[in-house]
Amino acid sequence: MSAGAAHETGQSHPIRLYLLVWGWLFVLSACSYLVDYFHLQGGLRWFLILLFMIVKAGLIVAVFMHMAWERLALVYAILVPPAALLVFVAIMTFEASYTLLTRIAFALGG
């Protein structure tokens, strides 16, 4: 029982795993820097930037922060609420478009 309890509270994983994730984070960061270096534009640029960003964030949360080994109750309590931010993004996109429209219509150059 005590071994089981220790396993539940202590997050002891092989060092190799951390080095591997570290290496991947380096590669992904280098890739997102290269996106800028080679002046990629348009849809490809946004797609690659967001892809590298999400993969990096996922690696950090899952392995470095040990979310992959936590209880589902904790995982959902922490990871679901930030999804509300996406709704906020949608609302503010409408708001910003409307502001831009009124600025163009009534106060161009301001």
Next chain:
Amino acid sequence: MTGFAFRSITAAQTRPGQWRRLSDEWSADRQAFRGASWRKAMMWIFLLSDTFVFGCFLLSYMTVRMSTTLPWPNPSKVFALEIGGTELPLILIAIMTFVLISSSGTMAMAVAYGYRQERVKTALLMLATALLGAMFVGMQAFEWTKLIHEGVRPWGNPWGADQFGSTFFMITGFHGTHVTIGVIALLVIARKVWRGDFDTGRRGFFTSQRGRYENVEIAGLYWHFVDLVWVFIFALFYLW
């Protein structure tokens, strides 16, 4: 013990689906976050609230950038540095990113060695993490100085939309503050690890509580979060 045996048998027979497990975990136990101590759960909840703080900063940045009629300054050019006669776009930001990721790597290893009770290795790796963090803050101070000399202010800049300065200083300033607080916390806990407080059960100077090596992991959670926020700032502010 019987309850333990009973549970393992049912788990072997039918593996409940994810939603079933989730509702069981929330309803059946007195402790929903069993496995995570209250310290760790509280740190996670703090980080969730901090997520909303940075989320709102990035959202306000998105809103002002989308709604301005003036062109947004090109970050690739604004943050370029001339090294050896060649203009390298965003090079300082790239180095800062690598430094912060490296600090996350050493922190993760410090946590792992902490749970192996290897006091010296844990303390040294935490110290390395703090040094890399301090290096990051130093480079950020250099970047701020350079931009301020070039005329960037919260209310205007020489290249385009006025909102560039205010969002830049607010977002990177708050992030830099988080890094600075993290460096201080890491140094405090590294000192405790070095002294062997978590082995001898010495009480803390502020809370009078006995610490354990889990404290290293909780400090690590905060540190990885700071790195996580930088991933989003790097992608959305500097690369976009």
